[in-house]
Amino acid sequence: xxxxxxxxxxxxxxxxxxxxxxxxxxxxxxxxxxxxxxxxxxxxxxxxxxxxxxxxxxxxxxxxxxxxxxxxxxxxxxxxxxxxxxxxxxxxxxxxxxxxxxxxxxxxxxxxxxxxxxxxxxxxxxxxxxxxxx
Numbered sequence: 001x002x003x004x005x006x007x008x009x010x011x012x013x014x015x016x017x018x019x020x021x022x023x024x025x026x027x028x029x030x031x032x033x034x035x036x037x038x039x040x041x042x043x044x045x046x047x048x049x050x051x052x053x054x055x056x057x058x059x060x061x062x063x064x065x066x067x068x069x070x071x072x073x074x075x076x077x078x079x080x081x082x083x084x085x086x087x088x089x090x091x092x093x094x095x096x097x098x099x100x101x102x103x104x105x106x107x108x109x110x111x112x113x114x115x116x117x118x119x120x121x122x123x124x125x126x127x128x129x130x131x132x133x134x
Contacts, residue, residue, distance in 0.1 A: 011023070022091075023091075026090050026091055026092070026095075027090075029090060029096070030090040030099070033090075033099065033100060033103060034087075034103065037103055037104055040103075040104060042105060042106055042107060042108040042110065042111060043081040043108070043111045044081075045108040046081060046108045046109070046110075046111035046112065046113060047065065047079075047081055047111075047113055049108065050065050050066050050068070050079075050112075050113035051063045051064065051065050051066075052064060052066070052073070055073070061075060063076065064076075065079045065113050066113065067079060067113065067114050067115040067118055068082075068112040068113055068114055069112075069114050069115070069118040069122070070115060070118055072115065074115050078115055078116055079113050079114065079115055079116070080113075080114060080115075080116060080119045081111050081112075081113060082111065082112050082113070082114045082119055082122065083102065083103070083105070083110065083111060084109075084110055084111065084112055085102055085105070085110065086102070086126050087099055087102045087103045088102060089130070
């Protein structure tokens, strides 16, 4: 006798000529919004505040950035701009305006610069906390 196979439940694809689920649809919107505001000036100001001239022997490296969590210095490619207030979920049209308001804070103090491992850890903590609520 073979293994019992789990019956998977197919989520209906109701968007984009029946090629996307609701979740995929709102994920695309969320991604497009995040990408559009990638160089938001207050976030760039926070990035500049966390920088210093490079202490590296690599002359091509002009600046390095301090992680707000661990306090270590990193190259630009190794840090990310983090919102102190999470942007939150985007699962319906009702979530769009609050999401954009949280995404585009005008105060540079609403952002912090964190290294990628710390940002991933912080994001996972937020996601786990929200999954426990539901």
